[in-house]
Amino acid sequence: MDFLIDSFLSAILILWSFNPDVYFIIYVSLKVSLSATLIASLLGIPTGFMISFKEFRGKRAVIIVLNSLMALPTVVVGLLVYAFICRKGLLGILDLLYTQTAMVIGQVILIFPIVTSLTIAATSRVDERYRKTAMTLGAGPLQTALVIFRETRFGIIAGVIAAFGRVISEIGISMMLGGNAKGYTRTMTTAMALEYDKGEFVLGVALGMVLLLISLTINIFFKYIQGRSGA
Amino acid sequence: MLYEVKDLKKTYGDRTVLDIPELILERGIIYSLLGPNGSGKTTLLEILALLVPPKTGEIRYENTRIDFIGDNLTSLRREIVMVQQDPVLFTTSVYKNLEFGLKIRGVSKRERGMLIRESLDLVKMHDFVDAEAHKLSGGETQRVAIAQALVCSPKVMLFDEPTSSVDAESQIDIENIIREINSQKEISVMFTTHNLTQASRLSYKVISLFEGRIAPQRFQNIFNGRITTDGHGNRSCLIHDKIKLPVRTDKTGDVKLSIDPMKIMIFPDQGPGPEENIFVGRVIQMIYEHDGVRAIADIGVPLNIILSRKEVKDRHLFVGDDLRISCPSDATEVL
Incomplete structure (x- = not known):
């Protein structure tokens, strides 16, 4: 117990000392995860809308596959992307392995099904009358989609937050595609794993606290926006 | 158009x-x-x-x-x-x-x-x-x-x-x-x-x-009914277990019956008129429409009757009046 308390106090001291190495790790984590979340949202939300509102053969199968991919293990994504971007791989010429770009690619693949599936879940439950009201008031397809987005925004944003939570806390992709290079691709989770291997827990606890703080801040902000909108 | x-x-x-x-x-x-x-x-x-x-x-x-x-x-x-x-x-x-x-x-x-x-x-x-x-x-x-x-x-x-x-x-x-x-x-x-x-x-x-x-307009009185047959083979339609109307149909059991509001005939409460197939009712609502007057009579069920304005005027028909109402067989249709 003393060990935990000591680690906790030392962690606070590390954060308080504004150690540039620690804050660079946090910066890389946020940069990679936010980039991946943004790209996955830009791709996943419109895809979710299309699947939700278009009728096509095999729609149910697509939804089942997307839902299943929500549980995709990070190491599987890591291996898959590695196979493409390693020197011998199809995209080896791009020299992406052990870069932040590779980590972003892997994380986008990881959370695209989450954003898409949760968008489908949110929009398919929306009252059909909203769509008809928008259409009869003269809205075209894009304006109608924006109305649906507005009415389901909290469900969709919750999906995006869940996706962000998945990537900021994952380790498999960051380790396999980023390589945990200090000052370049080291993230909070890969740093924590390294510190654990070394038997040093202080930095690990500090970064763990930051991870929880980020999650708490995002959720407080989301609730605040939700409350302001009266929803 | x-x-x-x-x-x-x-x-x-x-x-x-x-x-x-x-x-x-x-x-x-x-x-x-x-x-x-x-x-x-x-x-x-x-x-x-x-x-x-x-x-x-x-x-x-x-x-x-x-x-x-x-x-x-x-x-x-x-x-x-x-x-x-x-x-x-x-x-x-x-x-x-x-x-x-x-x-x-x-x-x-x-x-x-x-x-x-x-x-x-x-x-x-x-x-x-x-x-x-x-x-x-x-x-x-x-x-x-x-x-x-x-x-x-x-x-x-x-x-x-x-x-x-x-x-x-x-x-x-x-x-x-x-x-x-x-x-x-x-x-x-x-x-x-x-x-x-x-x-x-x-x-x-x-x-x-x-x-x-x-x-068609004749479908404005539609009731759920049941076809019954008497000992002579004559068929009637029983509406809501209250009103019995003679009908010509081959159907049996539960049916929907339409009564053409234009073909319903009304007679004063007292005086000459047919003796059979007649119902007593009271006018509960009158609506002036652009081409006639719709009278709604309570004969146990609400019944729409469409009359000309002249007919309403000549008969001095008002809400609350009691009437005798006849539904001739050509006014009814089993659907």
Whole structure:
């Protein structure tokens, strides 16, 4: 117990000392995860809308596959992307392995099904009358989609937050595609794993606290926006 | 001509919900679409609002053939606005709800404010301009939904059961608003209802729908009944276990019976008249329609009788009068 308390106090001291190495790790984590979340949202939300509102053969199968991919293990994504971007791989010429770009690619693949599936879940439950009201008031397809987005925004944003939570806390992709290079691709989770291997827990606890703080801040902000909108 | 519909069919799976060989609607008048639940009223309204395509058939709006694809459909849709049964408003302010259609139409901000206030005045909701729309009551929501449609200055307004979710007082207000929309703004109106008296008092022309088909006027009295046969093989239809009418039919068991309101004969309470197949009833409501008078008589069930204005005048017929009513066999039809 003393060990935990000591680690906790030392962690606070590390954060308080504004150690540039620690804050660079946090910066890389946020940069990679936010980039991946943004790209996955830009791709996943419109895809979710299309699947939700278009009728096509095999729609149910697509939804089942997307839902299943929500549980995709990070190491599987890591291996898959590695196979493409390693020197011998199809995209080896791009020299992406052990870069932040590779980590972003892997994380986008990881959370695209989450954003898409949760968008489908949110929009398919929306009252059909909203769509008809928008259409009869003269809205075209894009304006109608924006109305649906507005009415389901909290469900969709919750999906995006869940996706962000998945990537900021994952380790498999960051380790396999980023390589945990200090000052370049080291993230909070890969740093924590390294510190654990070394038997040093202080930095690990500090970064763990930051991870929880980020999650708490995002959720407080989301609730605040939700409350302001009266929803 | 506003709409011309030909050979219209709409199906859901194997079920045909609409089958209309021809329907012509003129500009500038109020039509009512009357029918029981499941008769296809909402589906027809949604097709006329260009929201839902028919399975087959041709629809012409202002002589333009509607193909239900492409950008042209959105621009035509901007002339026709439908107010849904139990409407929903966007989760924002009343002002922004009304602003939505105007923004789409590229109306300037200054003009938007003016039009929004004008529309809210017409539905007597001007005090609610800044209110949160999703916190309004059913009646208030209905009025704002009408204002939301009206502010777009449409040529046609379609109302799906506009008074089904409001109290009696709001019902009268909404009927008056519909009248004003038609008379002051010269907007063509069609509304659906299952209330025959509302259809009669509010619309210039009543279109009856029954099981997806346009029913002739003779289908305005439709009752659930049961066919019975006496010892001589004569068949009668027993309505609600109260009224027994002789019918000519091969059907047995539970049926629907139509009594043609134009062919029902009335006689004074006392005096000469037929002795058989006669019912005693009391006039409970009289509605002056554009081409006659609709009297509703209580004979154990409410019965619509359509009379000429001259007949009403000559007989000095008033609400509360007792009558003897005859339904000749050619007035009844087993459906």
